[in-house]
Amino acid sequence: MAMVGAMVGSGNIWRLPYITGENGGGGFLLVYLFLLYLIAVPGLMAETMLGRYTGRGVIGSFRSILGEGRWEGFGLVVLIVNIALMSYYAPVVGWILYYIGHSLLGTFFQPGFAAQQLWTAFAASPVLTLGTHTLAVALIGGVLLFGIRDGIERTVKWMFPALVIALLAVAIRSLTLSGATAGLAFLFTPDWNSVTRPSTWITALGQALFSTGLGWGIAVTYGSYLRKHDDVALGGGLFTAVGNTSIGLLALFAVFPAVFAFGLEPAAGSNLTFITLVQVFPKMAGGPIWAILFFLGFFFAAFTSGLAITEVGVTTVQEETRLSRKQSVLGVSLAIWLLGLPSAYSAEFLGLMDFMFGNWGLPVATLAIIVVVGWKMGPGWLLTPEWVRLTELNRNSDIYVGRWWSLIVQYLIPPIMLAIMVYFVVSNIGQQPIETAGGVVLVGIILVASLVIMSATRQRGASQTLGGD
Amino acid sequence: MLSLLQTTGTAVPLSAWVVMLGAIVLLWGVAGWALYRTLTDEERKLDLIRDHGTIDTYSPRTMAELREWIEAHPDHPENETAKAAYNDCVETLHEIDTPFYEWSDEQRAELEQL
Numbered sequence: 001m002a003m004v005g006a007m008v009g010s011g012n013i014w015r016l017p018y019i020t021g022e023n024g025g026g027g028f029l030l031v032y033l034f035l036l037y038l039i040a041v042p043g044l045m046a047e048t049m050l051g052r053y054t055g056r057g058v059i060g061s062f063r064s065i066l067g068e069g070r071w072e073g074f075g076l077v078v079l080i081v082n083i084a085l086m087s088y089y090a091p092v093v094g095w096i097l098y099y100i101g102h103s104l105l106g107t108f109f110q111p112g113f114a115a116q117q118l119w120t121a122f123a124a125s126p127v128l129t130l131g132t133h134t135l136a137v138a139l140i141g142g143v144l145l146f147g148i149r150d151g152i153e154r155t156v157k158w159m160f161p162a163l164v165i166a167l168l169a170v171a172i173r174s175l176t177l178s179g180a181t182a183g184l185a186f187l188f189t190p191d192w193n194s195v196t197r198p199s200t201w202i203t204a205l206g207q208a209l210f211s212t213g214l215g216w217g218i219a220v221t222y223g224s225y226l227r228k229h230d231d232v233a234l235g236g237g238l239f240t241a242v243g244n245t246s247i248g249l250l251a252l253f254a255v256f257p258a259v260f261a262f263g264l265e266p267a268a269g270s271n272l273t274f275i276t277l278v279q280v281f282p283k284m285a286g287g288p289i290w291a292i293l294f295f296l297g298f299f300f301a302a303f304t305s306g307l308a309i310t311e312v313g314v315t316t317v318q319e320e321t322r323l324s325r326k327q328s329v330l331g332v333s334l335a336i337w338l339l340g341l342p343s344a345y346s347a348e349f350l351g352l353m354d355f356m357f358g359n360w361g362l363p364v365a366t367l368a369i370i371v372v373v374g375w376k377m378g379p380g381w382l383l384t385p386e387w388v389r390l391t392e393l394n395r396n397s398d399i400y401v402g403r404w405w406s407l408i409v410q411y412l413i414p415p416i417m418l419a420i421m422v423y424f425v426v427s428n429i430g431q432q433p434i435e436t437a438g439g440v441v442l443v444g445i446i447l448v449a450s451l452v453i454m455s456a457t458r459q460r461g462a463s464q465t466l467g468g469d
Numbered sequence: 470m471l472s473l474l475q476t477t478g479t480a481v482p483l484s485a486w487v488v489m490l491g492a493i494v495l496l497w498g499v500a501g502w503a504l505y506r507t508l509t510d511e512e513r514k515l516d517l518i519r520d521h522g523t524i525d526t527y528s529p530r531t532m533a534e535l536r537e538w539i540e541a542h543p544d545h546p547e548n549e550t551a552k553a554a555y556n557d558c559v560e561t562l563h564e565i566d567t568p569f570y571e572w573s574d575e576q577r578a579e580l581e582q583l
Binding site for chain 2: 037
């Protein structure tokens with residue numbers, strides 16, 4: 001339950017609607033559901049189990065399996081991707097804070113209110129965008145610093161149902177708007193042209209990883225907190241992946257009928273949820289209450305995800321350096337704040353970061369985790385997944401996980417993910433050379449740099465030990 | 470915009486209803502079932518641990534497969550670890566009154582350590 005709470009956030013309510021809108025609706029949704037079950041469900045089982053098995057953070061988990069040295073760099077890849085993702089997740093938490101303020105002021109209900117103008121004015125004001133980003137990072141860092149995370153998570157137990165109820169109410173109103181059926185037709189009609197498009201597959205893969213939290217290192221970190229009798233397969237795998245996306249489906253029902261009812265553009269981009277939903281509240285009985293309830297629930301969901309994402313970095317830095325918990329929180333928060341400034345300043349830059357790290361960084365981080373579990377966890381590489389499945393994954397599991405899991409983790413996920421990435425590069429290099437090559441270069445640099453850094457760190461450590469002797 | 474105008478007002482095609490229903494079953498249906506199952510199973514697990522101090526580690530199906538694997542790979546470096554896990558579960562099943570998984574009394578009586 002804690003993992004679902006940690007992972008339900010902006011990925012489902014903010015990102016899924018806008019990504020679905022940009023990628024043609026129904027066709028994208030089909031590919032996304034296919035990849036959710038093929039990759040995210042077994043992948044999350046693998047990632048959570050890796051954490052429970054090793055009892056360590058991301059770099060420590062890789063070290064436990066691969067030993068000290070350059071291959072620990074795969075753990076560093078996960079950490080870098082995690083911090084990069086958080087750098088543009090924090091500004092989105094800032095956007096929600098801004099909209100909470102307006103929901104409390106009743107702005108959406110004033111005569112002549114224009115949703116697009118509210119967004120444009122916000123996006124054009126560096127004071128507001130950078131200020132809300134700073135506030136979001138400060139709040140997340142503060143909660144982690146002062147150890148009041150448990151209190152926040154207790155609050156979320158109440159706010160999460162409030163968010164679901166508010167989303168449900170908005171979805172019902174949205175579905176009853178005049179012209180709403182066009183939104184349903186867009187959202188669910190399978191467009192076979194988009195199913196064959198490489199960009200649909202790479203984006204659906206990125207979304208499946210983004211919204212379920214696979215590859216972020218969150219499942220490894222949460223898995224490391226689990227006790228020996230705790231279940232991994234059902235709670236950590238199936239329910240986390242599908243429960244998360246269920247909230248996303250509710251968000252799609254809330255957003256798209258309204259998009260078409262109000263004549264908005266489904267491919268409007270990263271602000272789609274914000275500019276759409278604020279137009280639904282005035283059409284609802286008790287709209288001001290629903291608006292406050294929705295944005296507060298949305299904030300707490302995104303905020304707890306932010307805590308979980310940042311915790312991955314904090315735990316790892318604390319484990320791998322001599323820094324105290326307080327210093328680790330400050331260091332990681334500062335890095336996120338600094339790296340997030342360009343994304344907070346420019347929504348276009350945020351979109352570019354999302355494309356690069358959501359569609360390239362996350363798959364690479366996920367591949368690192370899956371390959372370790374599928375091929376290297378335990379000696380005897382060829383038999384590894386079966387041994388892992390029988391002794392670890394099915395241990396005190398609430399569901400029985402069959403041989404299919406071993407086959408998928410070892411032989412299907414790695415080549416399918418690689419094929420999607422290669423297919424996209426080959427198909428798009430001519431049309432979008434900078435964006436496409438940028439993704440490849442980024443992945444290459446992160447991978448090589450991580451391996452070199454860990455190799456150099458261990459060599460230096462070894463030579464210092466020898467010198468000391 | 471043109472495509473938007475063309476879409477507005479059109480009825481939802483049958484294929485869209487099928488995909489919508491499929492998405493609802495695959496997401497809300499599965500999530501609802503998983504939530505119910507995880508809550509009830511984890512609560513039962515906690516009750517059993519409170520009563521017995523421990524619970525059986527594997528289901529009958531996993532134990533059968535684990536035994537098969539151990540016997541098929543006697544030279545595997547992790548054979549001893551797997552055997553220890555198997556024997557541990559057998560011992561627990563002989564000690565406790567109520568197992569977590571669906572073990573019959575006959576199945577439990579027949580189990581032997583490897």
